Amino acid sequence: MVLLYSLDDPQHPIGTRQNGIGLMGFGKSVAWLDDQGEKAVILANSYTYSNYQWISSFVHIYDIQLDGFSDSTQPILIYPNSQQITFPWMRPPFIRLVCSPFGHLAIFDDLGIPGIIYSAPAGTYPNTNSRYFTSNTVSCIRGTYRNYTGIELCMPCSNGTYTYSSNCSLCTSPNSFCPYGAVEEISYSTFESIEQDQDYPESPENTVFDDILMQNMFSFNLRFAHCALVSPITWVLLVVGLGVIIAISMVIHEVFFPGTHITRDGTKQILKKLDLIGEGEVFQFLIDICFCRFK
Known part of the structure; x- marks a missing residue:
């Protein structure tokens, strides 16, 4: 549990906050970031109760004047973060922090190595990715601002504003807008209007299954080899063509060799083997008709 006191009234704490069940170390070191008692800095360590094993170390900064201090209060800054990383030479376990009257923050790791974060003026922020033991001042990223001195x-x-110097200015032009984190007013004319008209597929004229089946059976699509291969009309034409070739061969053989029936007998034997139901009687009857017709 962390208790925040003011030197003016040490009998009554300004606020209290608990770390939760199962972990210890929150509030291992506490300091005021300014002389007015507006912002508090708390070392938020996490250790296990069983063997006092270290888990993580963070530095939380709370705006006591605006947000108060309770279990539901969220910090305005957590160090380290994506823009303010841990100093390269420091170890992650932090054990102590100290603040100066000017808003500077010093952090010590478990080996006593310090890292100092200097308070930066408006329009800048302290960068901790430094080769030295102290932070350096860099300008705010475009689209962001800070109009006061701090770490x-x-x-x-916010929406409707854009970055101008160390403050955010309102978008005043009626033909422009400013999204979240804008760097300037964006004119509507820079965007092209796109109408997303989606054409839905038309329903087929035939909805009866038999009609659709008959329509697909007699369709012959030569654009794709697979469609032509699986089309029923392809196999019908193939069988008809084979039959025409056999019939022409038989007629030619009977005209030039009337005394022999090698072609007719061979064809009858082949068709007899293929006719699994009638044992060749149907095909044999058709051959006899063709033979009598052209004899």
């Missing part, structure tokens, strides 16, 4: 990060401009 916090720059914040993105």
